[in-house]
Every structure is written in C-alpha cells, then in structure tokens.
Amino acid sequence: MRLSRSFLPTLKETPADAQIVSHRLMLRAGLVRQTASGIYAWLPAGLRVLRNISQIVREEQDSVGAQEVLMPTLQPAELWKRSGRYDAYGPEMLRIRDRHERDLLYGPTNEEMITDLFGQAVKSYRELPQTLYHIQWKFRDEVRPRFGVMRGREFLMKDAYSFDVDHAGAVASYQRMMLAYLRTFQRLGVKAIPMVADTGPIGGELSHEFIILAPTGESGVFYDGALDEQDWLHEPVDTDDHASLDTFFRRTTSFYAATDEKHDQAAWSDIAPDRQREGRGIEVGHIFHFGTKYTEAMGVSINGADGQSFFPEMGSYGIGVSRLVGAIIEASHDDAGIIWPEGVAPFDAVILNLKSGDLACDALCERLYREAPGRLLYDDRSDRAGAKFADADLMGHPWQFVVGPRGTAGGRVELKRRATGERSEMSVDDALAMIAAFGTKAAS
Known part of the structure; x- marks a missing residue:
C-alpha cells in the first residue's frame, strides 16, 4: 500500500x-x-x-x-x-x-x-x-x-x-x-x-x-x-x-x-x-x-x-x-x-523513501515494494524525513527499510527493528530476500 x-x-x-x-x-x-x-x-x-x-x-x-x-x-x-x-x-x-x-x-x-x-x-x-x-x-x-x-x-x-x-x-x-x-x-x-x-x-x-x-x-x-x-x-x-x-x-x-x-x-x-x-x-x-x-x-x-x-x-x-x-x-x-508483534501488525514493514523524486531512490523503493506489496507500506510522500520516521514509529511497523541517496549509491539499505531500535545496513539483494519472505509467510 x-x-x-x-x-x-x-x-x-x-x-x-x-x-x-x-x-x-x-x-x-x-x-x-x-x-x-x-x-x-x-x-x-x-x-x-x-x-x-x-x-x-x-x-x-x-x-x-x-x-x-x-x-x-x-x-x-x-x-x-x-x-x-x-x-x-x-x-x-x-x-x-x-x-x-x-x-x-x-x-x-x-x-x-x-x-x-x-x-x-x-x-x-x-x-x-x-x-x-x-x-x-x-x-x-x-x-x-x-x-x-x-x-x-x-x-x-x-x-x-x-x-x-x-x-x-x-x-x-x-x-x-x-x-x-x-x-x-x-x-x-x-x-x-x-x-x-x-x-x-x-x-x-x-x-x-x-x-x-x-x-x-x-x-x-x-x-x-x-x-x-x-x-x-x-x-x-x-x-x-x-x-x-x-x-x-x-x-x-x-x-x-x-x-x-x-x-x-x-x-x-x-x-x-x-x-x-x-x-x-x-x-x-x-x-x-x-x-x-x-x-x-x-x-x-x-x-x-x-x-x-x-x-x-x-x-x-x-x-x-x-x-x-x-x-x-x-x-x-x-x-x-x-510496537506491534510480528504476525499482528497491519504491515510487516514500511519502506521509507527519504528523497521522493530522486530517480535512484524512487527506483529502488519501487523494486523493494514489488516483492510483497500486500505486506508492505511504502511511504512515498514528499514529507521531510523526520515526519516519515515519526509516523513509522507511531504506527509500529516491525521493520523499517530506509532508502536514501547515499545508501542507494552504494547498493545498501538501512534496516531498523522497531522493537529494539537496532539499526543495520544490508545489501539490496538481502533486503529483497527478507521482503520476499514476508510474502511467503503470508501465503503459507
């Protein structure tokens, strides 16, 4: 969505x-x-x-x-x-x-x-x-x-x-x-x-x-x-x-x-x-x-x-x-x-596009979103990054995939776990695999 x-x-x-x-x-x-x-x-x-x-x-x-x-x-x-x-x-x-x-x-x-x-x-x-x-x-x-x-x-x-x-x-x-x-x-x-x-x-x-x-x-x-x-x-x-x-x-x-x-x-x-x-x-x-x-x-x-x-x-x-x-x-x-437990949350994760309108960021977000659109919320608004982070925490999505210009240039996506606040970086391929697993879990 x-x-x-x-x-x-x-x-x-x-x-x-x-x-x-x-x-x-x-x-x-x-x-x-x-x-x-x-x-x-x-x-x-x-x-x-x-x-x-x-x-x-x-x-x-x-x-x-x-x-x-x-x-x-x-x-x-x-x-x-x-x-x-x-x-x-x-x-x-x-x-x-x-x-x-x-x-x-x-x-x-x-x-x-x-x-x-x-x-x-x-x-x-x-x-x-x-x-x-x-x-x-x-x-x-x-x-x-x-x-x-x-x-x-x-x-x-x-x-x-x-x-x-x-x-x-x-x-x-x-x-x-x-x-x-x-x-x-x-x-x-x-x-x-x-x-x-x-x-x-x-x-x-x-x-x-x-x-x-x-x-x-x-x-x-x-x-x-x-x-x-x-x-x-x-x-x-x-x-x-x-x-x-x-x-x-x-x-x-x-x-x-x-x-x-x-x-x-x-x-x-x-x-x-x-x-x-x-x-x-x-x-x-x-x-x-x-x-x-x-x-x-x-x-x-x-x-x-x-x-x-x-x-x-x-x-x-x-x-x-x-x-x-x-x-x-x-x-x-x-x-x-x-802080939604997994399995209860309305969405498994949210994709936060920190620079909507940037061609590279938009393309990567679209690629991630296509993997499991029914399980992901894509924050594609033109709002500032702080507002997107605040709404993501408020709504409690278990995972946040953060896409910005610097990470996109290096083929990396930042991942935040809502329950602990822990942040890490992962490759685009690893992010795609994780998101695909959401869709597989929902279908099983």
Whole structure:
C-alpha cells in the first residue's frame, strides 16, 4: 500500500478524551474513529490488525477440532426466555422490537442460540463431541463506556461452545481449549496468565480467565515466575488423549496465579522469592464449563447409548478479539508509538523513501515494494524525513527499510527493528530476500 494513496489519518496531537495509552495510540495511528459512545469504526490499518488476530485465533481453534459457524447478531428473545436469562441479564442487553411486534435482542453472547441450533441437528450420542465457534460482533450497553475499544459497547469476539456426552468428555474439551488459548496468545506475541475465575452470569463450576501482562492493566496480578518459561507452542500434548490433556492441565494450573490480592497467602509463600512475580494485567479471554445448565433449561436432550435421553454437557470459551488490539498496545509500546508483534501488525514493514523524486531512490523503493506489496507500506510522500520516521514509529511497523541517496549509491539499505531500535545496513539483494519472505509467510 502506498501511503500517499492510503486512508491512514494519523494525528500529531493526543485527543483530549483518550484516557489510556492504547486509546490514544489507536486514534493517533489512524486505526479507529469513534462514531458514537463506545462504538468505533475500524479504518484500513485497524481492520488489518483485527483480521490478523482473528486468523491466528481461527487457526488455533481449528487445530483442536473446533468448527467455524456464523450466527446472526440479532437473536429472538424467546431463546433467552427459555433459558431464564432474558430478564436476569440486566440493562446491558439491548432489547428491541421489530415491525411485527416480535421481541429481539442484539446478542451479548450466544449460549442460547448455539444450544438451540445444536438441538435441531444432533440427535444421538454418536455425534458427540462437537465444538462450534464463530467470530462475530457483540453488543453490551455499558453504562459508562471508556478506554476506547477496551471497554466499548460494540466489540468483536470469538466465542466457542462444546457439547459432550459426559463430565469427563466436557472437562477434556475444556482442557483442549485452554491449550488452544495459551498457544493463541503466544502466537500473538503477548504473555497471558491463566487463573481461576468466577463464572459470573454465564454460570458453571469451572472457569479460567486469561490476563495479558501490561503495566497499565486494570487488575493486579500475582503469579509464579515459572509461567514465564513455558513454551506452549511446542507443548507435547496429544489433544485426542484424555490422560495427556489432564497431565497438561494439572501442570498448567498448578502454577500460582491470582488477581488483585494474594488471596492464598500459604500458596504464595510456598513460591521461592526469586520466582514471585507481581504486575498488572488485562483480561482478554474467559473459558467456562457449566455442565447441563443450558441444555436442561432449554430442553435439549439426545439419545444415549442405553437408549435413554440425556442432556449434553457444555462449555463456552470467549476471546475478545477487538479488545486484544488495545491490550497488545498496552503491553507493547513506547513513547514514540505502537510496537506491534510480528504476525499482528497491519504491515510487516514500511519502506521509507527519504528523497521522493530522486530517480535512484524512487527506483529502488519501487523494486523493494514489488516483492510483497500486500505486506508492505511504502511511504512515498514528499514529507521531510523526520515526519516519515515519526509516523513509522507511531504506527509500529516491525521493520523499517530506509532508502536514501547515499545508501542507494552504494547498493545498501538501512534496516531498523522497531522493537529494539537496532539499526543495520544490508545489501539490496538481502533486503529483497527478507521482503520476499514476508510474502511467503503470508501465503503459507
């Protein structure tokens, strides 16, 4: 994408109403614009980030056997009345009525709808287990929306739902999803701490939330430093074997982790002082196992192996995709702007032409840009070099290829790594090979 032709409206000044770092930087870097209280339009760069996060989430859901569906944003109120949650959910639910006087609601979550869809299609225990997920916009009418996309009213969420024959199968589905979540956050380039949590209005008896460590986080976090050493991507877990899943789960949840207060002083004191970690964090995911709460309330039963009908066991699993954009920025930024982890960034790199109009500089920039135009942003503006460097740091591209007259004359390109500020020079051929790898990675 050529910056001179792009809709990337950056701001030099910090908006007065932006209270936290991620909100300020998302506005300044041209990722979003507010259209109403707690509701945002996602501009091209912001949408690219949303799609990158969604794709990583999708791939990890698929890897544990979850199947993608797409449910509507509007739901019949009757479904929620069947479950008993229509009146209990509270004023956060946006209730509406259509021209035929039918009661509808803008979905804040999808336990009722997925249970009804499941009940229409699945009739036998032989069809279990099933795990279904979608990535869809939700709406919760927050009384005081604030902090940009971190506490908005409309948000993009991945929610998944598992159905199993019995408790053991449901717990295995839960454990499988925990592994998928830990791998997801690791791929997103953030440290997420899993900890036991309240089930809240969704209900259930087993629940964990996932907290991204960030200095500006809303919750205090206390945890065992051994969690920092885990490599979830290469964890040797057989996701089809209950014993392997159980071993992984028990080891993972054995690490001490708590929010706000060290509520179990004995467990905290058992951790060696050099492994005790304190910080702050942001909740970005929550998983629940709640048994037959919804299948029983909604009368969804299927035929068992003994010929008797039974209510399947369920779990639900949420990740705040749009919230993750803000959380990643809160965890990864400096005074100059965003520092995107690779794989999340809207562009892998930016090409900075320090002398637009110079034939040699223009030709080299065009040559670099042709290698992977979908993965690169080309700053071809006639602005001064300082403005280009400032915008590149603000927008947080992982790599900056700097092309100027002196380097071009010597067949060299300067490379800057945004995360560390490290600068080096490389040959044009090496730069071309690196850029070609961006395109290859995107296609794989």
